[in-house]
Amino acid sequence: MECQTNCRCGGKIFGALLIAAGLACGGFFPGYYYYQAKLKSNFVSVKGLAETDVRADLAVWDIKYVATGNELSATQQQINQNLVAVRNFLKEHGFQSEEIIEGRIETNDLMTNPYRDNTQNSVRFIVSQTVTVRSTKVDEVEKALRSTGDLVAKGVILDNQYGSPVSYIFTRLNDIKPQMLEEATRNATAAAQEFAKSSNSKVGKIRRAQQGVFSILPREQANNAMESAQINKRVRVVSTVEFWLE
Numbered sequence: 001m002e003c004q005t006n007c008r009c010g011g012k013i014f015g016a017l018l019i020a021a022g023l024a025c026g027g028f029f030p031g032y033y034y035y036q037a038k039l040k041s042n043f044v045s046v047k048g049l050a051e052t053d054v055r056a057d058l059a060v061w062d063i064k065y066v067a068t069g070n071e072l073s074a075t076q077q078q079i080n081q082n083l084v085a086v087r088n089f090l091k092e093h094g095f096q097s098e099e100i101i102e103g104r105i106e107t108n109d110l111m112t113n114p115y116r117d118n119t120q121n122s123v124r125f126i127v128s129q130t131v132t133v134r135s136t137k138v139d140e141v142e143k144a145l146r147s148t149g150d151l152v153a154k155g156v157i158l159d160n161q162y163g164s165p166v167s168y169i170f171t172r173l174n175d176i177k178p179q180m181l182e183e184a185t186r187n188a189t190a191a192a193q194e195f196a197k198s199s200n201s202k203v204g205k206i207r208r209a210q211q212g213v214f215s216i217l218p219r220e221q222a223n224n225a226m227e228s229a230q231i232n233k234r235v236r237v238v239s240t241v242e243f244w245l246e
Helices: 002-040 072-092 138-146 149-153 173-198
Strands: 043-055 058-069 100-102 106-109 125-135 166-169 203-210 215-218 232-245
Touching: 043 173, 058 072, 058 138, 072 100, 072 125, 072 149, 125 138, 138 166, 173 203, 173 232
Parallel strands: none
Antiparallel strands: 043 232, 058 125, 058 166, 100 125, 106 125, 203 232, 215 232
8 A cells, every 4th residue: 555655656746747847848948949039130230331443444435527518429538538537646646556446437318308408508418437446545545535626627527426425444343342342341340349339249250241232433523423434433332241249
C-alpha cells in the first residue's frame, strides 16, 4: 500500500514538473522571438551625398549652313563652296580630317509647298548641309565656336539652331564611381553616428545599401542652364544606407 501511495505521489510530482517546464518554455520562446524581432528592427536609414566637379572630355559640334536660290545647280555649287570654307576653318583651328564628319545635303523645293509665298522676291530652293565635329579637344571647340563670325564674313550662312550647337560630354563616369560611392557611404555613416548619439545607441554593420542614381549637372546652375552646353560639370550621387543599431 505504501509503495502504491509513493508511486502515485511521485507521478503527481513528475506531472507537475512537466507542466511547469511546459509553462516555462511557453513563456520563454515567445519572449525570445519577440526580443529577436525587436533587435532585428532596430536600425536607422540615412542618406549620404557625394559631389565632384569634372570637365567634359568630348565635344560634338553640329555646324549647319544653308544656301538659297532659284537655280538648283547654282545653289548646290554655293553649298559646295561653303563646305570647303567650313573644312578650311576647322583645320585652321587644329581639327583633323577624322574629326570632321560631312552630313548629307538636304534640298527643299518651295514650289512643292502648296502654302508657298508667291511674291516676286521669293526663292525656290533652300539647300542645307551639316558638318559635325567630334573631338576630345573641347577647349579648341569652344574657341572655334566663338570665331564662327569668320565663316559669316566669307559668305557662309549659318542656320541658327535652338540652344547650343555643341554638346560637351563627360565620358569617364565609371572611373569616378568607386571613389564617389565611398565618399557617399562615409557621409551616410557620419549621419548614422549622429542619430545613434542622440538615441544612446551605437552604429553596427550595414543592413542594406542602395547605390542611388548618378546625375551629371551643370556646374553653374543658373536659370535654364543646360548641362550639355557647359564644359564644367558637377556629378552627384545620393546613396541610401541602413545601419544596425546596437
